[in-house]
């Protein structure tokens with residue numbers, strides 16, 4: 001099997017993402033790797049795929065138990081034999097696993113760095129062929145990073161004790177040059193293949209809020225986001241408790257997480273969030289590393305974090321599945337005081353020499369200053385972040401609040417959904433598309449001779465936009481065409497939907513219509529204008545209250561697929577996203593596969609998943625389309 005076959009057959013993908021292929025090639029050629037890729041960039045496949053193709057068992061060093069469990073579940077679900085050894089297992093369980101490892105039962109074994117010093121583990125590895133050691137969250141080995149974990153220093157010792165040197169591949173999302181060099185040095189990477197892919201996460205929208213009462217703002221931010229799930233980070237345990245308490249009082253489905261809670265409480269709280277039993281997680285920065293949940297729709301920082309590295313890493317937990325997500329930072333001057341207190345207290349019991357402590361502190365304060373600069377930055381927030389990580393950008397991203405001037409856009413996502421869905425309905429019904437005029441007639445519910453003769457009056461989208469002016473709908477249609485969400489056939493004028501329409505129909509991608517002053521006045525009816533924005537919420541024109549209105553059929557199918565995913569996940573005792581992530585479900589709803597071969601073309605469907613799930617999902621699709 002070659003790397004492309006493995007990518008399709010196991011992971012269900014047809015193309016590599018930026019950086020994946022060269023990293024995989026390097027590893028397969030036995031070269032060490034130092035890879036810096038953003039959260040959600042797809043680091044796991046970079047070592048999981050070579051692990052499949054190489055002889056022996058790959059050891060993955062990962063800082064957190066939850067991360068290991070998650071990855072092992074996901075691997076097992078796609079038919080790759082993987083396991084972990086960690087402290088949640090009894091000694092005899094561990095022995096059994098290690099013996100199975102020696103007998104070649106697994107392709108991948110996950111361990112925490114502490115495990116590397118265990119004689120039993122070392123003995124097992126010495127009797128096994130280990131072609132590759134992958135170090136996840138590799139910045140934890142650097143004292144200069146913000147996440148130093150002394151246990152990571154056990155890695156070089158471990159490598160030294162092996163009879164031969166396996167290929168070592170280090171991965172991290174957040175590393176400045178000095179941290180990256182430190183990782184290479186500490187891990188003893190010999191002329192590694194170095195790759196730093198772009199840090200940009202285009203689907204994340206950045207915002208800083210500096211005004212207003214935090215509790216109220218937070219509530220409205222959460223309410224505006226409907227049933228999306230999100231994380232709220234607070235600086236201290238006390239804050240976590242008070243914020244979570246308030247949200248709960250207001251009826252938000254919330255759980256909390258901080259280091260002061262018992263292990264059991266933390267675990268059950270985390271599981272509630274991961275398994276979609278609660279919607280919002282309020283936590284300190286103790287929560288999140290190793291949380292793979294791909295459908296986090298927003299990350300709100302209730303307090304300013306202490307540095308850009310931490311901020312981007314935490315905020316980056318939003319939108320891993322590639323769908324639009326928000327990263328909102330609520331800043332107040334009091335946050336600076338808290339951050340200073342946290343920096344000072346982190347050195348209280350330090351056994352480093354005074355000089356080192358002073359150096360470290362100085363760096364912390366410099367990082368804090370950068371963070372404050374970010375909060376006050378008037379230009380593009382994304383450009384600020386990227387330049388901090390050494391990446392050039394155009395300085396205008398169009399997807400942060402500073403690049404999206406307030407009243408110059410209106411959110412027409414809902415209207416766009418109506419239009420696109422209606423165009424699709426018409427084509428489905430007639431077998432061919434109709435032109436713009438007919439589309440507008442159907443949307444406005446015009447019962448003219450042609451519409452009635454063609455039976456379009458019975459469509460579920462008939463009359464959906466009866467309150468809109470013709471000219472307004474036409475304006476929306478031309479905007480959708482300009483943005484590539486619909487396509488007007490130059491020959492016969494038929495309205496067609498390209499693949500990109502799916503992102504609006506199934507994925508709630510926001511459609512923003514630029515409006516000029518005089519334009520605003522030309523829309524007479526208030527119904528027509530929808531929610532006219534004002535004050536703070538005016539900055540958030542991206543979201544519409546789409547959920548309150550009738551949903552088109554595609555959305556209903558998507559919801560039905562989601563419900564089935566939840567049912568299957570419950571039966572198998574895994575989080576929903578282990579079965580399929582949202583990107584896969586959206587692709588499925590768009591492609592509507594009716595047999596196994598078609599099912600295999602869905603994003604993220606490999607042979608094992610097709611075998612396991614095709615029949616049930618196809619069943620749901622058939623129910624919706626009477627096929």
Ligand code: ADP
Pocket residue numbers: 013014015016017020037038039040041042043044045292294320321581
């Ligand atoms: P990271 O570890 O870098 O944060 P992950 O490895 O968890 O990122 O990958 C993030 C998401 O991207 C996962 O849902 C994964 O399945 C998906 N993904 C990874 N590689 C690809 C690819 N080549 N094509 C499509 N999706 C991919």
Ligand code: ZN
Pocket residue numbers: 379380381382383395396397398399400401402403
């Ligand atoms: Zn911007």
